[in-house]
Amino acid sequence: MRLYENLSKRAAWSYRIAVLSVLVFGGAFVWHRFFGLTTPLALKIMGAAIAGAIIAVFVAIAGLVAIWNNGDRGAERAAAALFLAALVLAVPLWSLPALLTLPRIYEVTSDPGAPPAFDRVARIRQGQANPIRYDAAFAPLQAQAYPDLKPLVVQRPLIDVYTSVRDVVKTLNWKILEEQAPEATKAGHIEAVDKTLLFGFVEDIAIRVTGNAKSARVDIRSSSRFGQHDLGRNAERVRRFMTEVKNRLAALERLERMERVVAARQAEEKEKAKPQSKPANRRRDAN
Template identity: 35%
Template sequence: MIRRRLYAEERFSPLARWSFRLALFCLPVVALSAILYRTGLLDFTPAVVTLAAGLGLALLAAILGTVAFFITWETGWLGIGRAIAAVAIAVAVLAGPAAVLARGMMLPRLTDITTDSADPPRFRGLALAHPRESNPLQYPGTEAATAQRLAYPGIKPVDLSATPEEAFNAVLALVQKRHWRILDAIPPRGTRRDGQIEAVAESPLMGFRSDVVIRIRPTPKGARVDARSAARYGIHDLGTNAQRIESLMADLATERRKR
């Protein structure tokens, strides 16, 4: 009599396998969107579409990985490790953009923020090198100013008890520290000319550009610093311009208090 051994077939969860593949694939898609945009090989809209595709793949990987986890847990199939890895990778990819979007969706649809809506600093050098398809450099007007006051009441100019030249140098040092690309820097000349710095700031991951202009104007007690930051593309800055100005002004006030 021949004895036959019965081997229990160990199945590997297809969902676990595909969720892990999608999680790995979303990484180069997101990275490629940033690299191609930063190098100028992709315009703003295609870069955003590519980024959205990568984030969509990450979301799909997270959903499939979650389902695969419960299936492998209940059936005993292989693949629970890949399912967990897929969810972990997807969460790591989605966490940052999700936080930015969640915060931005609660804010008004603005792309141009300034500390002086009545007399906003004007772009001069940037106006000559501004892409035609980008957002206009003209300040949007009273409706945007009202929305800004309600959403960002802390956006205000900084008055310094320093000479305009000292204020200009302090602002210039902060701009250089932030690694913004300076396109123009005109120092003040007593009471005859305001100082002005124009620069381009980029977002950390994608390198989305915002145009920044900072004005240093003499006052009877020293100097007043106004700033303006405008997103070059898009219909919503998700609060990044206000955050940029608030950070700059806070650092400027702190720096002057040290002296």
């Protein structure tokens, strides 16, 4: 009976709270990632679990102090509570540097003055989703934090660039919602959706390709459907997309250069293989 009397209540409660926090956080994660729990509700549940983990940490520390001073039992439970709480707090702690150093924006674009428009996405974003209209206040914040996000201008025919862009979208496994190939009076336009690797948060993407038979320009807009801080994810997505497009166009240029070299060599070989023309008849000796 004395064993139960000397068990630290703070240690016991910290363990209970930590276990509950892990179960709630893990349940919300699985439910959102695989079974369609809405992102706003998932964020609220995870937020509650994180708050519980923080409480568990403070209660566990208080329990360890009491155990040290009074000699009560329960140090193992308090230590286990700290470990379980650390599992829940790992995600927000990992995101903390980005949260503190990067601007509080949820979308970026290569053309803040006239970002690619959302059409199909506009019919999807409902309820608590972020607005589809680009917030002009994001432009100076983006320029300061991500000065490298610029339009891609290349000296290639418009249709070639659009084809390469579409291939890159497929390579990156983005789900295409709507697309419009470039026409005489219309720019090429693609709307797609990507999901974050771990939590499956939805990010909407709009791509615009303009130009003519000699040159083309590529603009992109990447926007988090929910949440007010993207932690830099959209900027990384734009960088990856632009890099892939540049690499694909460079590969296409190398292939065309090789084809020209091969064609020139074949033409040269054909020229050499032609039979030599017969020499002109010599004039007869004069009598």
